[in-house]
Amino acid sequence: MTEVLAQNGKPRTVKAAADDLVEVRMTVNGTPAVLSLPARVTLADALRDHLGLTGTHVGCEHGVCGMCTVLVDGEAARACLLFAVQLDGADVVTVEGLGRPDDLHPLQEAFGRNHALQCGFCTPGFLMSSYDLLSNQPEVTEEELPEELSGVICRCTGYRNILTAVRETQEAHPGGIPAPGNCAQRALVGRATGQAGGSTDGREVTEETESSRRIDIVLPDGDPTIAVDIGTEIGVPVDAVWRVFDDVSLLARCLPGAELTEDLGEDHYAGRARVSVGPIKLAFKGVAHVVEHDRAGQRLRVLAQGQDTGGAQTQADIVLRTEATASGTVMRAKAEVYLTGRIAQFGRALAGDVSRRMFEQFADALREAATSGQAPSGPVEAPSALKLLFAPLFDRIRTALRRKSR
Numbered sequence: 001m002t003e004v005l006a007q008n009g010k011p012r013t014v015k016a017a018a019d020d021l022v023e024v025r026m027t028v029n030g031t032p033a034v035l036s037l038p039a040r041v042t043l044a045d046a047l048r049d050h051l052g053l054t055g056t057h058v059g060c061e062h063g064v065c066g067m068c069t070v071l072v073d074g075e076a077a078r079a080c081l082l083f084a085v086q087l088d089g090a091d092v093v094t095v096e097g098l099g100r101p102d103d104l105h106p107l108q109e110a111f112g113r114n115h116a117l118q119c120g121f122c123t124p125g126f127l128m129s130s131y132d133l134l135s136n137q138p139e140v141t142e143e144e145l146p147e148e149l150s151g152v153i154c155r156c157t158g159y160r161n162i163l164t165a166v167r168e169t170q171e172a173h174p175g176g177i178p179a180p181g182n183c184a185q186r187a188l189v190g191r192a193t194g195q196a197g198g199s200t201d202g203r204e205v206t207e208e209t210e211s212s213r214r215i216d217i218v219l220p221d222g223d224p225t226i227a228v229d230i231g232t233e234i235g236v237p238v239d240a241v242w243r244v245f246d247d248v249s250l251l252a253r254c255l256p257g258a259e260l261t262e263d264l265g266e267d268h269y270a271g272r273a274r275v276s277v278g279p280i281k282l283a284f285k286g287v288a289h290v291v292e293h294d295r296a297g298q299r300l301r302v303l304a305q306g307q308d309t310g311g312a313q314t315q316a317d318i319v320l321r322t323e324a325t326a327s328g329t330v331m332r333a334k335a336e337v338y339l340t341g342r343i344a345q346f347g348r349a350l351a352g353d354v355s356r357r358m359f360e361q362f363a364d365a366l367r368e369a370a371t372s373g374q375a376p377s378g379p380v381e382a383p384s385a386l387k388l389l390f391a392p393l394f395d396r397i398r399t400a401l402r403r404k405s406r
Contacts, residue, residue, distance in 0.1 A: 016039040016085065017039065018038065018039055018040040019038045019039070019040065020038065020039050021036050021037065021038060021039075022036070022037065022038070022039050022085045023035070023036050024036075024037065024046075024084050024085055024087065024088050025088055025089060026084075026087050026088065026089065026090045026091070026092055027090070027091045027092065028047070028051060028053070028092045028093075028094070028097075029053075029092070029093055029094060029096055029097030029180075029182065029183045030097065030183035033051060035050055035051075035084065037050060037084060037085075039083065039085050040083070041083065041084050041085075042079065042080055042081075042082060042083055042084065043070070043072075043077075043079040043080075043082040043083070043084050043086075043087060043092070044056055044058050044061075044068045044079035044080045045058075045084075046084035047070070047079060047092070047094060050307070052307060052313045053094050053096050055094055055095040055096045055124050056068050056070055056079055056094050056095065056124060057121055057122075057124055057125065058080060059121070059153075060080075061080045062080070063078040063080060063081040064153070065122075065125070065152070065153045066078070066122070066125040066126075066129060066151045066152030066153060067121065067122055067124065067125040067152070067153075068080045068125065069124070069125040069128040069129050069132075069151075069152065070092055070093060070094050070095075070128055071092065071093040071094075071128060071131070071132065071180075072087065072090055072091070072092055073090055073091050074091070074135075075132065076128060076129055076132035093128075093180050093183060094124075094128075095123075095124035095127055095128055096182065097180045097182045097183045098127060098128070098131065098180050098181070098182060099180070099181045099182055100181060100182045101221055103181060103182075105127075105131075105178065105180065105181055105182075106169050106172060106173060106177070106178060107127055107130055107131055107134075107165070107166070107169050107177070108127065110165040110166070110168045110169045110172075111123065111126075111127065111162070111165045113165070113168075114161045114162075114164045114165040114168065115158075115161050116158060116161040116162040116164070116165040117158075118154065118156035118158040118161075119155070119156050121155065122152055122153065122154045122155065122156075125152040126149070126152050126154070126162055129149060129151060129152050130149065130162075130165075130166045130169070131177065131180070133148050133149065133166070134166070134169065134170055134173075134177040135176075135177055138170070138174075138176055138177070140170070142167055145163050145166060145167060146159070146163060149162070149163065149166065217287065217289055217303040217304070217305050217315070219303070219315055219317060219336075219338065220315065220338050224317075224336035224337055224338050225337055225338050225339040226335070226336075226337040226339070226355060227335070227336050227337075228333065228334070228335045228337070228355045228356065228359070229332070229333075229334045229335075230332070230333055230355075230356055230359055231330055231331060231332035231333070232330070232331055232359070232360065232363045233325070233327065233328060233329070233330055234328055234329045234330070234331055234363060234366065234367050234370070235327060235328040235329075235367065236328050236329060236367055236370040236371055237324070237328060237329065238298070238322050238323070238324040238328075238329040240329075240370040240371070241322055241329050241331065241366065241370050242295055242298075242322070243370065243373070244366055244369045244370050245293070245295075245300050245320070246293075246295070248260065248263075248269060248290065250369055250374075250375055251366075252269075252271060253365070253369070253375040253376060254362055254365035254366045254369055254375075254376060255273070255362055255365075256358045256361045256362060256365075257273050257274040257275055258271060258272070258273040259271055259272050259273070264287070267289060267290040267291070267293075268287060268288070268289050269287065269288045269289075269290075270285075270286070270287050271285075271286065271287075271288065271306075272284060272285045272286070272306075273286075273306065284306035284307060284314065285306055285307065286304060286305050286306020286307065286314075287304070287305060287306070288302055288303065288304040288305075289302065289303045289304075290302050291303055292319075298321055298322045298323065299319065299320070299321050300319070300320040300321075301317075301318065301319045301320075302316075302318045302320075303315075303316070303317055303318075304316045304318065313338075313339070314337060314338065314339050315337070315338040316335055316336065316337045316338070317335065317336045318333065318334075318335045319333070319334045319335070320332070320333050321333075321334075331363060331366070333359055335355065337355070
């Protein structure tokens with residue numbers, strides 16, 4: 001059962017089959033999220049597979065082990081026992097919202113300081129349960145701690161260090177434990193519908209709601225999964241290339257497998273893309289932000305992120321540079337790409353080859369658009385599985401043969 005808005009604006013309860021898509025709006029770690037997912041999807045799966053928040057671990061899926069503990073409207077809850085459709089309008093805080101990598105929550109610092117992490121599988125559940133305990137029972141005694149925290153199971157038998165960390169945090173903050181420190185509006189990886197605070201029930205989208213869809217894309221810390229730096233010669237004048245760059249809609253038509261679906265304003269765009277590698281077919285929905293458009297400096301920079309319904313996620317920082325030459329234009333692309341989920345299972349070499357093939361297709365389509373001033377005559381399809389898998393192999397064979405002939 002779920003509630004939807006009737007034409008008179010009043011909520012009414014309707015039945016939803018297990019696989020029926022239901023729109024759910026919730027606030028996750030301070031960020032409004034709109035998800036369209038089957039009624040059977042649990043909160044744990046929605047957080048992990050649709051929003052990319054994999055800090056919420058799934059263990060027994062019976063509400064016993066406590067690994068999936070999160071805060072729902074300020075109270076600890078088992079994410080594996082709740083359906084996402086039950087939480088329309090709820091405020092959810094996961095372990096990612098507790099603290100930032102550069103500013104950990106006191107509980108996180110205490111866990112690290114006291115070696116309370118062990119294998120780490122139970123750590124998110126213990127952190128969220130401990131936060132809930134110290135928030136609601138700040139005067140819990142040392143003797144009561146073992147029983148109060150027994151709702152989470154540690155498989156490494158590291159209870160003593162965990163209890164020490166919680167007790168240490170309690171003593172360091174007698175006036176009350178600090179609130180979660182990483183709950184602010186930002187771009188979640190997943191936004192499964194490509195909508196963040198938008199309206200799909202026919203009501204007018206207000207200016208405030210519209211602006212909430214243009215939140216900044218935050219790239220992960222650390223090294224990217226793939227780093228690509230490639231260039232190619234395009235036999236058209238640089239001004240013609242930049243006329244395509246100036247038209248984002250036309251530029252998007254040159255991207256393999258991509259489609260621009262909405263202009264969100266202020267250089268933010270929504271879109272979708274399809275990629276097929278062997279038996280794995282991915283259909284991404286996401287957002288892009290043109291953060292730099294410098295015609296004089298011949299530099300275009302775009303941040304992008306997307307996720308498919310199976311949980312594969314991608315984020316990218318892409319810089320395109322052009323340089324006029326006697327024969328036309330040299331275009332160089334530098335991209336740092338972060339991958340998680342199924343798509344991250346491919347080796348770096350193969351993923352790099354795939355990226356290069358897609359860049360070649362993009363360059364060919366861009367050349368056609370720059371020459372004609374119109375979108376490519378046909379859709380720029382994403383590379384087929386055979387081309388993606390065998391073309392790099394043939395390239396390597398040719399390179400090996402050339403070396404051998406020297």
